[in-house]
Amino acid sequence: MRSLTIKKTVSGAVAVVALLAVGVAAGLWWERNQAPGGGTETPADAAPxxxxxxxxxxxxxxxxxxxxxxxxxxxxxxxxxxxxDEGGDDASVKISPGVSQNLGVRLATVTRATLDSKVTATGIVDFNERDVAIVQARSGGFVERVARLAPNDVIGSGAFIAELLVPEWAALQEEYLALKALGDPALEEAARARMRLGGMPESLIREVATSGRIRNRIAITAPRGGVIQSLDVRPGMTLMAGQTLARINGIGTVWLDVAVPESQAGAVRVGQSAEVAFAAFPGKPVQGRVTALLPVLNDARALRVRVELPNQDGRLRPGLSAQVSLTGSGGESALRVPTEAVIRTGRRALVIVTEAEGRYRPVEVILGPESGNDTVILSGLDEGQTIVASGQFLIDSEASLQGIVARGAGSAVAMPAPLALHEADAVIDEVSDDSVTLSHGPFKTLSMPGMTMEFALARPELAKGLKAGDRVRAGVRETDDGLVIEKLDKTGGTQ
Structure with a gap:
């Protein structure tokens, strides 16, 4: 009886095992025939x-x-x-029309046009240093009378300044009159020449010859109208020959000293027209012309540009400030896009190009000068392409999140200087020709904690002579592809 019970138990166990085997086999068959791709396991991140x-x-x-x-x-x-994603590649991002509308995406076209430069800057009115008259005493004498003038007074041409008594002229004039009475033309002309050499003006010589009287006093007058910048004559002074009495600066024209930012200095040329607006005279702009580009920048690292302005009515006085618009045509055609369409990251410039089926591609460009509301594109785009002029920052952010890297604009133009290295102590875990794995301390300048990670080598020779376990001082540089090793200096022995 007991033997029969054992046999039944063993038979039951065998049956259970057989059923389990059949179930497992059926499950495997079902998985092979129902899994996507003919038995290939579907990734956990992909939906069936x-x-x-x-x-x-x-x-x-x-x-x-x-x-x-x-x-x-x-x-x-x-x-x-x-x-x-159907209809595209891994270098562009696709956005539905509805989302584009919600983002406020506005498009523009890459155009080619003649490069017209327009620079807006500020300037200060100054004297025209080419319109200066120096008033001097041609002969030594005494100052008997001086006009009631002072520096910064405005006078007209021919205005009286001072009266001088020149004793030497009396003897020269008496000699001339005596020789003239003899009736010898040669002697008379010789006496006239001596009066000229004595500093006597031609008008005074003619007056002595006509009147026959001694004139040893002379009135000093302004040779031109303008502002008295200096007045160094007083009644009773004794003057030496050639001594300066006054300095007069004309105000018929004035100079405008314009400070053009260094970044726009290349757009300024001699001969360009200038429209100058003064806050003191609203609605009454003055037209001028660029006459010189001064060779030295000012303290604010701005190019000093000299603009000459007419000032017939004398209302433009030195010290007045003005807004200046310098315009000119370079005569060259260039690609241009709206300035607002350009994304500047600090190390490069990007433009979002539109493609078919709602796709957008970030493209790296090389920028030229600005022209009005547009920016010149030297490389990276073609005429007629459609770009994003508004909402491009959100599209660029989406492209970055998807790991899309902007296409380069070419290497013909020099790239910016490399950034400063970020350094930390490290131990080499593994090294190859193009990469190195480091257990590094914190990169403090990056606010990056210590960890173990792989870095790309900027140059294979950086790892020459190094092996796993070596202690090094690592220097990394930030690039668009991540951190790149630029320096590996061995600091000690092997760990």
């Missing part, structure tokens, strides 16, 4: 029936691609999948 995964990437290093999911070798985080 959804787009295929192109690759996985670390959002902190979007240009580094991986063929399978897992943990990022750079940061302590899981890799993110990049899905395929």
């Amino acid at each position: 029936g959804g787009p295929a995964v192109l690759y996985w990437y670390d959002p902190m290093y979007p240009t580094q691609k991986f063929d399978k999911p897992g943990k990022s070798p750079f940061m302590d985080m899981q890799l993110v999948p990049k899905y395929a």
Whole structure:
């Protein structure tokens, strides 16, 4: 009886095992025949029936691609999948028309036109230093009378300044009159020449010859109208020959000293027209002309440009400030886009180009000068392309989140100087020709804590002679592709 019970128990166990085996086999068959792709396991990040995964990437290093999911070798985080999208590629971002409208996306066209420069700057009115008269005593004498004048007074041409008594002229004039009475033309002309050499003006010589009287006093008058900048004559003074009495600066024309920002200095040329607006005379602009580009920048690192202005009515006085618009045509055609369409990151400039089916692609460009509301494009775009003029920052942010890198604009133009290196102490874990894995301390200038991660080498020779376990001082540089090793200096022995 007991033997029969044991046999039944064993038979039951065998039956259970057999049923389990059949169930497992059926499950495997079902998985092979029902899984997508003929038995290929669907990634955890992809929905069944959804787009295929192109690759996985670390959002902190979007240009580094991986063929399978897992943990990022750079940061302590899981890799993110990049899905395929019909009608596009992995270098552009697709946005539906509704979302584009909500973002306020406004488009513009890359155009080619003649480069007309317009520079707006500020200026200060100054004297025209070419319109200066120096009043001097041609002979030594005594100052008997001086006009009631003072520096900064405005006088007209021929205005009386001072009267001088010149004793030497009396003897010269008496000699001339005596020789003239003899009736010898040669002697008379010789006496006239001596009076000229004595500093007597021709008008005074003619007056003595006509009247026959001694005139040893002379009135000093202004040779031109303007502002008295200096007046160094007083009644009773004794003057030497050639001594300066006054300095007069004409005000028929004035100079405008314009400070043009260094970034716009290349757009200014001699001969350009200038429209000058003064706050003191609203609605009454003055037209002038650029006459000189001074060779030295001012203290604010701005180019000093000299503009000459007419001042017939004398209302433009030195010290007045003005807004200046300098216009000119370079005669060259150039590609241009609205300035608002350009994204400046500090190290490069981007423009968002539109493509078919609602796709947008960031493109790196090389910028030229600004012309009005437009910016010249030296490289990166073609005439007729459609670009985003408003809302481009949100599209660029979306492209960055998706790991899209802007297409380069060419290498014909010199790139900016490399940024300063960020340094930390580290130990080499693994080294190859193009990369190195470091267990590094904190990069304080990056606010980056210490960790173990792989870095790309800027040059293979940086790792020459180094091996795993070596202690080094690492210097990294920030690039669009992540951190790149620029320096590996061995600091000690091997760990």
